[in-house]
Amino acid sequence: MVISVGALLRVFTIILFIAWWFYWTITEREADREKPKTVTIPVSGLFLRRWFTLIIEVVLLLQLLGLQILPLSGDPFLVQVIGFAIVVAGVSISFSARNTLGTNWTHAYEYQVKKGHSLVTSGIYAYIRHPIYTGLYLALIGGELVAQSYVALLFLLLFIGGHWQARQEETLLLKYFGSSYKSYMKRTKMFIPFLW
Secondary structure: OOOOOOHHHHHHHHHHHHHHHHHHHHHHHHHHOOOOOOOOOHHHHHHHHHHHHHHHHHHHHHHHOOOOOOOOOOOOHHHHHHHHHHHHHHHHHHOOOOOHHHHHHHHHHHHOOOOOOOOOOOHHHHOOOHHHHHHHHHHHHHHHHHHOOOOHHHHHEEEEHHHHHHHHHHHHEEEEHHHHHHHHHHEEEOOOOOOO
């Protein structure tokens, strides 16, 4: 039995996403234990966001398992290799960012500063202010390319939502950290080092 390279890329992509999910879950518990949240978010506020996230994850997983949604044309091997490279880059960026944040991390949609929160400006945060978003979007777009789907183009639209979310976070961080955050904003970009 011969397994195609495309099938292997799909399997490795799924493994990367599962490892990413485990890491996120474990580090979230550690972060919340070390630095408790200051605001309790009502379940109703989380419900829609969690369902939206779950739908994206399930659709991508089904595509990686072989469900064809808006299939791409062209050289499938090249598209999958490029997509896998983008997934690896995205997951690596988000792992690095999450590790650098440590216990200061909180869900973006919770809009809060944790007890004992400190401003992190080292590691990847020395270049961009929202590397987790950058990593997430790269990984999703790359995953869609591995699945050989035009849905990758739809995921580009998520950048609009990510930009809005990042602006909301920055408003909160400006209130909390004041001039320190303002000077941090002047020397860094939002998502892409030296560009944007």
